[in-house]
Amino acid sequence: xxxxxxxxxxxxxxxxxxxxxxxxxxxxxxxxxxxxxxxxxxxxxxxxxxxxxxxxxxxxxxxxxxxxxxxxxxxxxxxxxxxxxxxxxxxxxxxxxxxxxxxxxxxxxxxxxxxxxxxxxxxxxxxxxxxxxxxxxxxxxxxxxxxxxxxxxxxxxxxxxxxxxxxxxxxxxxxxxxxxxxxxxxxxxxxxxxxxxxxxxxxxxxxxxxxxxxxxxxxxxxxxxxxxxxxxxxxxxxxxxxxxxxxxxxxxxxxxxxxxxxxxxxxxxxxx
Numbered sequence: 001x002x003x004x005x006x007x008x009x010x011x012x013x014x015x016x017x018x019x020x021x022x023x024x025x026x027x028x029x030x031x032x033x034x035x036x037x038x039x040x041x042x043x044x045x046x047x048x049x050x051x052x053x054x055x056x057x058x059x060x061x062x063x064x065x066x067x068x069x070x071x072x073x074x075x076x077x078x079x080x081x082x083x084x085x086x087x088x089x090x091x092x093x094x095x096x097x098x099x100x101x102x103x104x105x106x107x108x109x110x111x112x113x114x115x116x117x118x119x120x121x122x123x124x125x126x127x128x129x130x131x132x133x134x135x136x137x138x139x140x141x142x143x144x145x146x147x148x149x150x151x152x153x154x155x156x157x158x159x160x161x162x163x164x165x166x167x168x169x170x171x172x173x174x175x176x177x178x179x180x181x182x183x184x185x186x187x188x189x190x191x192x193x194x195x196x197x198x199x200x201x202x203x204x205x206x207x208x209x210x211x212x213x214x215x216x217x218x219x220x221x222x223x224x225x226x227x228x229x230x231x232x233x234x235x236x237x238x239x240x241x242x243x244x245x246x247x248x249x250x251x252x253x254x255x256x257x258x259x260x261x262x263x264x265x266x267x268x269x270x271x272x
Contacts, residue, residue: 023061025064029053033050033056033057037053055093061086062090066087070131070135076205084133086132087128087129091126091129093125094122098122101115141199141221142204142206145221145246149212149246153265153267168247170233170243170245172236172240173240173241176242176261181198184196188228192231196232197222198219198221199220201218213265213267214265217261218260219260224258225247232259233259242263243259243262
């Protein structure tokens, strides 16, 4: 477990570095620091100016992470935590800037209209943080589902009878491909008037991080015993589409309850 955790932390650090290494704004902020540092060392600029340049570099790095994650297509848990931290740091900086401007206005050193720009920056950062929170929540939900499947896979070897009792398996005719998903989605939306809540359609970074090949499989974020889940189970059974029903809680995690369409996720080959 410690070795696995260390690998995750190492991967997260590598990801964060890769996000910012070639970003032009980060490069500009880094160059600005070197110029300011030279001026400070020569006594031509106050040290406070260097501190501001360092904060600008930190903000540029956070912005680079957000550009590649908030609207990115595929994140694992470590990457989503980097994203959330970056958004939180940017919001905190803008809240601090707004509070500083407010103090100057209250002291009569600035006119009240001077608050408009920092307020707008703070509002934008708050919306950005909200988007990051939503994206991170989706990644956590997917991770809970993937962990439920991992726990099931492990228990098949440790206690096969118990595993089969906790997870329902329906083999159907054993055939499912991603082209069939459109039919399932259309039928669900026609019946309930809303889209099928697909959490993972095929391969994802979360599944890869856990060592699972999720290609050709679909996870649907539905409680199997809620009306929508019961309808989906019946539909898949009638159509003879293979699926698994996950209800059991995973130790130390949320339930990860969902319906997995397709065959069980296979283990990735070593090095793959």
